[in-house]
Amino acid sequence: xxVVKLFANLRKLAETKEVSVSGATVGAVxxxxxxRSPALDGIILENGELRPHVLVTLNGHTTNDLSLQVAExxxxxxxxxIAGG
Amino acid sequence: xxxxxxxxxDIDLNTLTYKTYPLDMEMARQFVGGRGIGARLLWDMVGPAxxxxxxxxxxxxxxxxxxxxxxxxxxxxxxxTKSPLTGTVLDANSGGYWGMQFKKAGYAVLIVRGRAEKPxxxxxxxxxxxxxxxxxxxxxxxxxxxxxxxQNNNKRNVLCIGPAGENLSRMAxxxxxxxxxxxxxxxxxxxxxxxxxxxxxxxxxRPEIEDKERFKFLLYETRKLLAASPLTSQALPEFxxxxxMNIMNNIGALATRNHQQTQFEGAEAISGEELTEKYLxxxxxxWACPIGCTRISKxxxxxxxxPEFESTWAxxxxxxxxxxxxxxxxxxxxxxxxxxxxSVGSTIACAMELSEKGYLDSDLRFGRSDQLAPVxxxxxxxxxxxxxxxxxSFRLATKYGHPELSMSAKGMEMxxxxxxxxxGQGLLYATSNRGGCHMxxxxxxxxxxxxxxxxxxxxxxxxxxxxxxxxxxxxAIDSLVLCKFTNMGVADEYFARVLSAVTxxxxxxxxxxxxxxxVWNLERLYNNREGFTAKDDTLPPRLLTEAPVxxxxxxxxxxxxxxxxxxYRTRGWNENGVPTRQKxxxxxxxxxx
Numbered sequence: 141x142x143v144v145k146l147f148a149n150l151r152k153l154a155e156t157k158e159v160s161v162s163g164a165t166v167g168a169v170x171x172x173x174x175x176r177s178p179a180l181d182g183i184i185l186e187n188g189e190l191r192p193h194v195l196v197t198l199n200g201h202t203t204n205d206l207s208l209q210v211a212e213x214x215x216x217x218x219x220x221x222i223a224g225g
Numbered sequence: 226x227x228x229x230x231x232x233x234x235d236i237d238l239n240t241l242t243y244k245t246y247p248l249d250m251e252m253a254r255q256f257v258g259g260r261g262i263g264a265r266l267l268w269d270m271v272g273p274a275x276x277x278x279x280x281x282x283x284x285x286x287x288x289x290x291x292x293x294x295x296x297x298x299x300x301x302x303x304x305x306t307k308s309p310l311t312g313t314v315l316d317a318n319s320g321g322y323w324g325m326q327f328k329k330a331g332y333a334v335l336i337v338r339g340r341a342e343k344p345x346x347x348x349x350x351x352x353x354x355x356x357x358x359x360x361x362x363x364x365x366x367x368x369x370x371x372x373x374x375x376q377n378n379n380k381r382n383v384l385c386i387g388p389a390g391e392n393l394s395r396m397a398x399x400x401x402x403x404x405x406x407x408x409x410x411x412x413x414x415x416x417x418x419x420x421x422x423x424x425x426x427x428x429x430x431r432p433e434i435e436d437k438e439r440f441k442f443l444l445y446e447t448r449k450l451l452a453a454s455p456l457t458s459q460a461l462p463e464f465x466x467x468x469x470m471n472i473m474n475n476i477g478a479l480a481t482r483n484h485q486q487t488q489f490e491g492a493e494a495i496s497g498e499e500l501t502e503k504y505l506x507x508x509x510x511x512w513a514c515p516i517g518c519t520r521i522s523k524x525x526x527x528x529x530x531x532p533e534f535e536s537t538w539a540x541x542x543x544x545x546x547x548x549x550x551x552x553x554x555x556x557x558x559x560x561x562x563x564x565x566x567x568s569v570g571s572t573i574a575c576a577m578e579l580s581e582k583g584y585l586d587s588d589l590r591f592g593r594s595d596q597l598a599p600v601x602x603x604x605x606x607x608x609x610x611x612x613x614x615x616x617x618s619f620r621l622a623t624k625y626g627h628p629e630l631s632m633s634a635k636g637m638e639m640x641x642x643x644x645x646x647x648x649g650q651g652l653l654y655a656t657s658n659r660g661g662c663h664m665x666x667x668x669x670x671x672x673x674x675x676x677x678x679x680x681x682x683x684x685x686x687x688x689x690x691x692x693x694x695x696x697x698x699x700x701a702i703d704s705l706v707l708c709k710f711t712n713m714g715v716a717d718e719y720f721a722r723v724l725s726a727v728t729x730x731x732x733x734x735x736x737x738x739x740x741x742x743x744v745w746n747l748e749r750l751y752n753n754r755e756g757f758t759a760k761d762d763t764l765p766p767r768l769l770t771e772a773p774v775x776x777x778x779x780x781x782x783x784x785x786x787x788x789x790x791x792x793y794r795t796r797g798w799n800e801n802g803v804p805t806r807q808k809x810x811x812x813x814x815x816x817x818x
Contacts, residue, residue: 147471148464148498193455195674200476200777202679217475221455223674223713224466224518224534225667 142169142210145217153179166198167206169216184218193221227435228290228728229253230333234354236347238419239280239339241356248333254730255813257737258289259706260316261744262334263305267314268747268817270336273755277309277411278393278418280340286327286424287335289706290728293328294432294440297447297715298708300325300512307755308410309418310395310568310617311636311660314751315410318706320511321402323382329428337419346374346385346423351430359422363391366561371403374425378402378512385423386413387563389605393417394615396568396604400560404530405511408565410637410659411617435729443723447715451515454714456676461518461710462508466534468497469641469669470542476673476682477776478646479538480639482545482591483574484632484765487643487773491547495537499549516710524550532556532566535663538641539570543632544577545591555597562605568617571638573600575618575631576610584625585613629766634661635757644768646778647672649680649688652788653696655762658748664709666696676713685784689792694738700748701741743812746796746804750817759802762789 141160151157154177161176163169167188174180184194190204197217198208210216229248236243248262256262263285275281285305292299302324308315327335330349337347344359362370367387376383382402389397390413397413398406407413434440451457460468473479474492481489493499500522509530510517519530532540532553540546540555559566573596579585587610589596603611614621618631618638632639637660644651649668657665670676671691680691698717702709705720712720721737724730732740752761763769768783793800797808809815 145475148468151498193460193675195472197472197475197777202476202673202675202682204675204679217472219472221460222464222468222472223456223460223676223710224469225663225669225709 141212142214142216144169144173145215147217147219148222150180150183150218150220153177153183163210165206165210166196166203166208166216169210170196170206183220195219195222226250226728226730227433228294229258230288230328230331230432232332233334233336234332234349235336235338236354237339238337238341238345238421241341241345243354253333255740256744257701257704257724257740258292258333259287259301259303259318259704260305260700261704261740263287263303263316264314264744264747264751266334266336267305267307268751271307275307277307277312278414280338280419282307282415282418284337284412284415284419285334288324288328288333289704290724291705291707292432293325294434294727295513296444296723296727297451298511298514298516298711300514301706301708302327303703303706304399304407304412306412306415308659309414310411312755313635313659313757314748315412315659316703317407317409317412318703319401319405319407320514320708321382321405322378322512323384323401323405323426324706325512326382326426326428328432329430330426331428331430337421340418341420344420344422346425347421348425350427362422364388367400367563368403368561370423374423376403381425381427383423383425386416387561387605389563390414390417392605392607392615394564394604394607395617395620396565396572396615398563398565400563404560406560406565409567409662413563434727436726439726440723443719443726447719447723448515450719451711451714457516457710457714461516464497464501465518465520466497467500467532467537469534470496470537471498472673473641476646477773477778478643478673479542480632480641480643481542483543483571483578483630484643484767485578487646487778488776489542492542494547495541495549495552504549504553511708514708518710522553524553527554527557529557529560531560535640536566536570539567540597542641543570543574544597546594546597548594551594551597555601558598558601562601564601564605567640568638569601569604571632572614572618572621573597575622576614578630579622579625579627584627632765632767634764635761637661642669643778644764644783645773645781647682648685648784648788649682649692651764651768651783651785652688652692652792655764655785655789656692656696656792658745658752664699666692666699668692668695683781685788686791688788689795692792693795696745697738697741699741700744701737704740704744739812743814746808746812747814747817749804750814753803762802
């Protein structure tokens with residue numbers, strides 16, 4: 141099952157740093173995650189799309205393509221809007 | 226003319242005298258302020274024959290037409306000089322309060338030239354300029370000195386050097402308001418070479434604003450925009466800059482152990498999340514800043530500002546260190562001694578690699594957090610192994626026969642972002658006029674964070690246009706002088722509008738970006754005159770030939786050569802990286818050829 145890693149305030153909202161979530165695509169995994177952690181509702185997804193400035197990586201590669209296929213051993217990381225330099 | 230202070234204060238430390246004269250307002254229109262005016266003045270004042278640590282070098286402190294107006298983040302100021310670290314043009318800018326006070330003292334520019342016979346400090350209270358003996362202050366550290374000279378955020382502000390500047394460390398910063406830094410490129414060594422310990426300012430003038438109604442409206446609009454942006458209203462104040470640690474590690478672009486790896490197994494332990502949970506005391510902000518990204522952190526031994534992302538990385542991942550309290554304390558120590566954390570951390574990392582490989586006879590080893598504080602003290606005091614490190618990684622690595630182990634560009638240590646996983650960022654480092662730096666332009670927004678949109682970080686073709694736009698925009702913001710974080714919520718267009726409202730001179734957005742391009746090209750001309758050529762637009766061999774063996778950037782090296790060719794062409798420079806007559810004519814710089 142794909143592993144989802146959460147960062148910054150998403151950890152507090154989901155009450156975990158890391159969780160295994162089933163799903164065949166990035167979008168399916170994120171939807172399942174929100175279903176399991178309702179506190180993330182409206183935080184990472186909005187009307188079925190990624191919220192502005194929310195950052196998702198699949199195995200370390202940034203993507204905003206929710207239809208991307210996900211394999212069993214894949215790792216998805218989700219970051220809320222972050223900035224810096 | 227409104228906005229600008231129209232007076233230059235010119236101090237000669239050889240004679241402990243000063244004079245004042247008017248700022249050339251045509252030059253001010255062309256270069257605006259800050260970094261721009263600094264570069265233009267340095268061009269005339271410091272030529273190739275001048276040793277950066279000789280009395281003939283100058284320190285040019287500048288503010289901008291927006292400074293102290295109350296516009297959001299209008300607290301910043303610049304120093305321009307010839308860098309003792311790189312030999313290039315150098316500007317460094319800083320926030321806090323000193324810049325605002327300097328403008329209120331009635332000056333647009335403060336030039337410091339010559340060398341005092343004995344240590345001095347300068348006190349500026351509008352038209353009253355006093356020179357004081359600093360014999361008893363020489364040797365003092367920054368925090369104690371700042372307090373002794375009467376730092377009072379809104380009334381009296383202290384800028385000074387610590388022991389590192391006195392000992393002419395080429396990594397010495399100039400500090401202001403206790404923990405703010407004009408950090409990079411060694412300006413503190415230039416100040417130390419002049420026997421100048423501190424400059425204290427008190428001001429009482431308020432800048433004139435041409436169109437007060439329009440200014441008030443733009444102030445209101447900007448406040449709304451900054452509050453509406455999740456980046457400036459939530460991300461920066463809530464998480465600080467160190468939150469970048471985990472994302473850079475996740476994508477395999479976190480330089481680790483002197484860039485030997487691109488991921489650090491200890492990243493989580495030194496992350497923004499860890500800092501916030503265990504060490505954060507409160508937030509703080511610079512004058513007139515609603516963002517408030519500053520973090521006050523505390524360990525058993527210290528409490529103070531920071532550490533920022535780059536400092537945490539340089540003293541952490543780059544040295545293989547995952548001990549966050551030790552990093553917080555090392556950051557505070559650098560501030561107190563007046564040292565640039567990025568160059569210091571990366572130079573220690575270079576020494577660790579040289580030592581582990583048997584090229585340098587020292588016990589410095591990756592991962593040894595207990596070695597941080599002693600070696601930083603030694604660097605500032607030019608003692609023991611610190612005497613080897615204090616002039617930066619390039620001189621150190623060259624002395625021991627391995628210049629390729631210095632992770633620097635033009636001799637300045639690069640920040641955290643590894644160019645093998647960020648092609649545009651590599652081009653930025655290689656072409657930055659002050660050396661390896663992420664503040665002369667930064668591609669992390671585009672290549673990682675999707676600001677304003679995400680582009681492929683591994684793509685090479687077409688990258689130069691993004692890099693150039695970014696560099697020009699940054700040079701314009703540095704000339705205003707505003708904080709670049711403001712730009713995350715407010716577009717360049719607003720800066721042009723507020724500049725027009727304050728000065729009464731009409732700037733379109735394209736005019737402002739053209740100012741940035743003019744400044745960039747002038748800095749390039751300066752470096753060319755100093756003998757820098759296209760061969761200096763490069764990166765350490767490791768980044769060009771050694772691909773990471775694992776992680777998301779596996780197999781990638783920096784594809785610098787094709788990007789550079791495209792960059793020169795897009796800049797309007799010839800194949801040797803020299804601005805063409807046509808480009809200089811377009812920018813009003815042709816008379817400098």
